[in-house]
Amino acid sequence: MKKPELLVTPTCVDQIEPLINAGATAFIIGEEKFGLRLAGEFSRKDVAKAVNIAHKHETKLYVAVNAIFHNDLLPELPDYLTFLHDVGVDAVVFGDPAVIMCAREVAPSLKLHWNTETTATNWYTANYWGRKGAKRAVLAREINMDSIVEIKENAEVEIEVQVHGMTCMFQSKRTLIGNYMEFQGKDLKVEGRSKDRSLFIHDAERDAKYPIWEDFNGTHIMSPKDMCIIDELEEMIDAGVESFKIDGILKSNDYICKITSLYREAIDLYLEDPEKYSDEKENFLDKVKGIQPSNRDLDTGFFFKETVY
Known part of the structure; x- marks a missing residue:
């Protein structure tokens, strides 16, 4: 059984090593101008430093270039993608076709992850972008577990799913x-x-x-509650979902590290002993509740709801 990547959003460069120690195996960072709803702001100098730290520990570093691009920002895109390629980021997350077209011209070997936030709801569309050059599809947060498993069964690209944190509503x-x-x-x-x-x-x-x-x-x-499915990971691990994302936006560094550590423990336990994971499910959830901010309740997002548009 394949171990899924544990993808985390750090708030700053100094948080990357503690998160690696907590069990993170990949990170997504970026600059506000080019990326949407990031946990922290990372300058070019920060990105270069983050890449070095991540690769030193054999973890991956992705950069969000998934903003909604207007004409005025397009002239800056080639230089930014060239920079990301030159410093050796492991992938760029994109939603706008302008990014994939520009990357073909200035950085054709740059790995691309497709993320449109809300429209990655079926395997056919994921495969469409895969054939255009994307290596991964980041699934919408509004689809249920059955849909996620079905997409993974038919996908020709890697699949990423958010498992913890708040989500954007508007x-x-x-x-x-x-x-x-x-x-x-x-x-x-x-x-x-x-x-x-x-x-x-x-x-x-x-x-x-x-x-x-x-x-x-x-x-x-953003959503009034934080998604949490630390006690419902089995189906996606069994299906072979490649990446589980913890979104740390609007959270403290201490909180993100503790949550990462708990998900690392839960994933590893299921891979080692599924029955023991089943027995420990409630304990994992109780531990998350114990560190959850008092003004942020937990729920399971859309994982077990009928999707309504």
């Missing part, structure tokens, strides 16, 4: 909060504040708080 290129505050005549400079942990949309009817922030890519509204 994005607009517009700076909605800043525009609203300006309309109200309030002096609140939110544009450029990036991942400010103090801003929420409060739904009183559901008693839910949705984290919200604005950055270079616009306005982002």
